[in-house]
Amino acid sequence: MRFGIAVFPGTWSDGDCARAVEVLGHESVRLWHRERDLQGSDCVILPGGFAYGDHLRTGAVARFAPLMEAVQEFAAAGGLVLGICNGFQILCEAHLLPGALTRNASLEFRCETTWLRVETVDTPFTRDCERGGVLAIPVSHGEGRFVADPSTLDRLEAERRVAFRYVAPDGSAVGEASPNGSMRDIAGIVSEGRNVLGMMPHPERAAEPLLGSGDGMGIFRSVVEAVAERSTFAAVP
Amino acid sequence: MRYTAEVVISLKPVVNDPQGLTVRAGLRQLGFSEVSEVRVGKHISMEVDGDSESSVRQRVADMCEKLLRNPVIEDYRIEIRADGA
Numbered sequence: 046m047r048f049g050i051a052v053f054p055g056t057w058s059d060g061d062c063a064r065a066v067e068v069l070g071h072e073s074v075r076l077w078h079r080e081r082d083l084q085g086s087d088c089v090i091l092p093g094g095f096a097y098g099d100h101l102r103t104g105a106v107a108r109f110a111p112l113m114e115a116v117q118e119f120a121a122a123g124g125l126v127l128g129i130c131n132g133f134q135i136l137c138e139a140h141l142l143p144g145a146l147t148r149n150a151s152l153e154f155r156c157e158t159t160w161l162r163v164e165t166v167d168t169p170f171t172r173d174c175e176r177g178g179v180l181a182i183p184v185s186h187g188e189g190r191f192v193a194d195p196s197t198l199d200r201l202e203a204e205r206r207v208a209f210r211y212v213a214p215d216g217s218a219v220g221e222a223s224p225n226g227s228m229r230d231i232a233g234i235v236s237e238g239r240n241v242l243g244m245m246p247h248p249e250r251a252a253e254p255l256l257g258s259g260d261g262m263g264i265f266r267s268v269v270e271a272v273a274e275r276s277t278f279a280a281v282p
Numbered sequence: 283m284r285y286t287a288e289v290v291i292s293l294k295p296v297v298n299d300p301q302g303l304t305v306r307a308g309l310r311q312l313g314f315s316e317v318s319e320v321r322v323g324k325h326i327s328m329e330v331d332g333d334s335e336s337s338v339r340q341r342v343a344d345m346c347e348k349l350l351r352n353p354v355i356e357d358y359r360i361e362i363r364a365d366g367a
Contacts, residue, residue: 106349150300
């Protein structure tokens with residue numbers, strides 16, 4: 046299958062994403078922000094970085110890129126979109142995902158391993174993971190504190206759209222060790238149609254044991270399986 | 283006619299503002315103990331051409347809705363003044 050990897054001015058994780066796809070034995074193409082052609086991608090990745098310098102707000106300008114129009118249409122048609130870090134911020138600004146990502150509670154840029162509990166395997170991005178399993182995947186961001194109003198948070202929980210939560214290494218509540226102070230320790234969520242995932246941690250940087258963890262590969266493997274099956278991703282009633 | 287538009291973007295009251303808390307702590311450390319609440323926002327100043335203050339205000343409001351503020355977490359207010367006035 047083919048992964049399309051978006052590249053905006055300031056994107057810096059496209060190479061790591063391409064490497065993760067290569068490790069899995071699949072093909073990737075770079076999608077330049079000025080283009081509208083997704084080049085037949087089965088899944089579009091919006092990688093980490095600082096698109097357009099992240100001026101004004103993270104992702105605020107990137108959401109208006111010509112490429113994002115194509116990504117919006119692709120997502121509306123059920124296409125798989127994986128937003129990582131800056132990609133998650135762009136997806137929120139583009140209203141493909143609810144909520145917003147704000148300055149870390151610590152005000153520090155955090156670059157460290159986090160532990161994520163898989164909260165649902167009922168998504169094309171986590172179907173190959175174990176529900177309740179803990180993944181060691183690093184974060185690298187200054188603005189990853191997920192916020193949304195209480196009714197939106199309740200809805201995300203009720204519809205089982207929280208994909209990952211920050212936890213302690215043993216899977217218990219993260220408490221003060223949260224890397225960013227996200228509401229309800231949310232690290233990643235899926236869209237209503239479950240075909241769009243945004244997550245702050247970087248699964249592509251946990252793609253091989255050589256990197257310290259291969260736990261991120263479950264996400265890429267899940268996508269490959271989902272595309273292979275051409276599953277339909279109905280929202281949970 | 284040319285106007286100056288000043289836009290102030292602030293975090294909604296319900297959104298936690300760690301920058302504001304840090305600034306408050308810094309001020310208190312400097313002896314400004316009378317400071318109770320600090321919120322940090324953004325100030326955007328623009329020169330805008332338009333026919334009237336109200337039409338410029340409307341255009342700037344559109345800019346806020348479309349790009350300048352994130353409705354999930356931010357509020358905004360606009361001040362317009364005619365240049366040279």
